[in-house]
Amino acid sequence: MTQANAKVAKLNRVERNAWTKQKIFEAATKVVGKHGYAEASVARITEEAGVAQGTFYNHFENRQELLDQLLPKIGLDMVEFIRARTGTADAARQEIARFSAFFDFIREVPEFLRILNEAEFFAPIGYQKHLDNISVAYVRILRRARGAGAIEDYSDEEFEAIVHMLMGSRGYLSRRYSYSEGGVTAVPDHVISAYRKLMTRGLFSSSGDEETP
Secondary structure, X not given: OOHHHHHHHOOOHHHHHHHHHHHHHHHHHHHHHHHOOOOOOHHHHHHHHOOXXXXXXXXOOOHHHHHHHHHHHHHHHHHHHHHHOOOOOOHHHHHHHHHHHHHHHHHHOOOHHHHHHHHHHHXXXXXXXXXXXXXXXXXXXXXXXXXXXXXXXXXXXXXXXXXXXXXXXXXXHHHHHOEEOOEEOOOOHHHHHHXXXXXXXXXXXXXXXOOOO
């Protein structure tokens, strides 16, 4: 018995079930990342996970249920990953740290972008759940910053729009600067500096009162 198998054998039933489900999620991440949702069969996923197909159905009713849970699971892992790297600096520095940490996350989970991009068509329930999860968490962060006086003159509705702008920027920037045939690379320094300037200075300098269209 290997050391890993010995460790699993010591788990109680609930812990073993959680461990097995996590293995299936990890396998699905690799399979969908490599082959896409359409080719992510239960057979491929269970082979990658090293579990029997019958075990798969102990945790998921069918293949689609797993696919609908996959992106939200990765998204929540991403939120925790970024939170752990944000620190307790001022609100602007925290936002820049979140931006930088996102690119660290996709280097650890290079399958993320394909899973995200294909989910809208192959796992729409999971896709919407992921957007809702990220939006709610991000708006909560911005509301706290507003309460602390770091952000002024923005409503909750405007925060939601801004969150989707920020989420969109991460997707496009990762495609432009991080993903290549050779894998996922670190984002160039000028991308981080451009974001820092945008967050702390704004893009346009104000010249008089804001015009109303």
